[in-house]
Amino acid sequence: MERVHGTCIAIDGDGVLLRGPSGSGKSDLALRLIDSGAMLVGDDQLQLSRMGDQLIVRPPDLLSGQLEIRGIGIVPVTAVAQAPLFLVIDLIPAEQVIRFPEIGSCRYLDIDVPLLALAAFEASAPAKVRRGLAFVRGNQ
Numbered sequence: 001m002e003r004v005h006g007t008c009i010a011i012d013g014d015g016v017l018l019r020g021p022s023g024s025g026k027s028d029l030a031l032r033l034i035d036s037g038a039m040l041v042g043d044d045q046l047q048l049s050r051m052g053d054q055l056i057v058r059p060p061d062l063l064s065g066q067l068e069i070r071g072i073g074i075v076p077v078t079a080v081a082q083a084p085l086f087l088v089i090d091l092i093p094a095e096q097v098i099r100f101p102e103i104g105s106c107r108y109l110d111i112d113v114p115l116l117a118l119a120a121f122e123a124s125a126p127a128k129v130r131r132g133l134a135f136v137r138g139n140q
Contacts, residue, residue: 002048002109007067008041008057008083009033011133015041015057015083017113018120020091025120027068029091032126034067040079043067048085050109058082087114087133094119103136 006019007026011033018026027043034040042059043066049056058081059065065079088106097119104115114136118128 004046004048004108005044006046007043008046008059008085009038010041010080010083011038011130013080013083014086014133014137016129016133017046017057017085017088018091019088020120024091025125026091028070029120029125029129031067031069033129034077036126039083040065040067040077041083042079048108050111053111055085055108055111055113056082057085085113087116087136089129089132090115090117091120092117094122 004017006017007030008015008017009030018029020026030040030043041057042063045060045063047058047060059079064081065076066074067077068074097117101117105112106115107113116132118125
């Protein structure tokens with residue numbers, strides 16, 4: 001098992017891990033995705049485990065079903081217990097987003113996972129997450 005800092009949502013059952021420093025928009029972007037049909041897996045701290053050639057993401061028991069919303073606090077949110085990890089997204093400032101990037105990768109527990117970099121606070125960020133996930137699904 002490996003612990004990671006981030007927020008994970010599941011879109012149609014597939015996990016998307018949002019990474020970035022405090023204030024980068026992880027929970028904010030997750031909230032917008034949840035409001036459009038995604039499910040929370042976990043916020044702030046996550047546990048990765050390996051099942052065959054697949055990574056499984058789950059929250060620690062104490063944080064299950066909780067999302068921090070700046071300006072409101074920690075609120076209960078309907079969540080799934082776990083999800084297979086399909087995509088990692090690093091949240092970066094908008095001016096650092098590359099216009100035509102190559103899909104990168106990152107490695108957890110000796111498994112490579114597709115990696116994108118997006119700006120969380122752009123209005124189109126939830127749509128970009130969904131399109132990015134659809135793209136990597138089609139290339140696996």
